[in-house]
Each structure stands twice: as C-alpha cells, then as structure tokens.
Amino acid sequence: MAINYHSNELEQYILDHIDPEEEILYELNRKTHLHILRPRMLSGHLQGKILRMICTMIKPVQVLEIGTYTGYSSICMAQTLPDNGFIDTIEIDDEIVPFTQSFFDKSGYSHKIKIHVGDAMDIIPTLNKKYDLIFMDGDKRQYPQYYKQVYDLLKPGGYILADNILWDGKIIEPVDINDTYTQGILEFNQMVREDNRVEKVIFPFRDGIFIIRKK
Secondary structure, three states: OOOOOOOHHHHHHHHHOOOOOOHHHHHHHHHHHHHOOOHHHOOHHHHHHHHHHHHHHHOOOEEEEEOOOOOHHHHHHHOOOOOOOEEEEEEOOOOOHHHHHHHHHHHOOHHHEEEEEOOHHHHHHHOOOOEEEEEEOOOHHHHHHHHHHHHHHEEEEEEEEEEOOOHHHHHHOOOOOOOHHHHHHHHHHHHHHOOOOEEEEEEOOOOOEEEEEEO
C-alpha cells in the first residue's frame, strides 16, 4: 500500500520523532508566518533537518543557493559548514532582505552567508567560484536556465538539490498553455532525465526534491 507522505497526521508523526527545531529557526518560522507574504515558501522544520542531514553527509564547503526567501534553509546549511565554508545565496526580492539579514545576524552565521540581491540569471554569471552544493529554490520558470548556468560552476562529484520538482502533482496533469511555472518544471525535469553527465534521483518528500550528482 502506498503511503500518503503529504497527510498532516503522518507529517506530525515525523516531526515528533526528529530533533526539535532550534530556537532561532523556530522564531524565524513563526515571524515569517506572521509578517511575510507567501510563508508557504519557507523550507520549515522537516525540510530544514533534511537539508542539514544531507549537508552533514556530503560535507560541502562552498554552497550556492538560488532563492533565499527568509533564510531558513541558508541557516540550516550554514550550521554544517567547516570554518572555511561559505554560502552565496541569491534573492530577487530586495524588500525581504533586511528581515532575512537580521536573522542571519541573530543566528551567528552571518559571516558564512552573503546575500546577492537581484535576478539569479544576472548574478550567476558573475560568480567566480566552484561549488560543492547548489540548492535551487528560485523561480520555477527559470529552472532550465538555472541548470544550464550553474552546471559549470559545480565541482565534479558535487550535488544540485532542486526543490519543488513535483509541483503539487501538476507535472502529471494536463498543463495549461499559460502555466509557465509547470512548463518550467517539466522542461527542467526532462532536461535532467536526459543528462548523462549526472546521476539523479527524485526524493518524493513534500513537493519533491531532485538530487543530482555531477559525475
């Protein structure tokens, strides 16, 4: 029998059996829901713990994040970084940045995180680094372009984590001609499927995460 991973009861069971949310992340979670538009975009406790565990396993030093929002995932990843580790995170919404930066400062990890404000399509070509991990959680319409741009910035053996690639199940439904978000996700998923330069697997958690490893 298939398990409904999206049921509230099952998610609560999972939350009851993992490490508790740290105080700074609990505060960030709560204040995002109180004060910021579209709080559903927040990674949240369970996804944050998964990101942290993945980072603990693969031990990245240089991380690129596309889509900062209020910085929950950034802090979770920063918690695992070595002394020389660093996160470049890109956020297009300049109005949200002061809120996000305030929590980076409170977290004690602001020295490991730099917010680049602007369109990722413009910022990525200016980054003169190689990355061990790239976390894609930006504009879903741009996922195919992000993938093309960041591939050469990823070290061999490095990982891309692409969030929301199941897109509330819309990827298996008829797609409206005006639904550019679902079209972007579908194009990206097919692009990764056909790319023999990488190993890939879809993790069917929440809205789906594509785990991609560069050979």
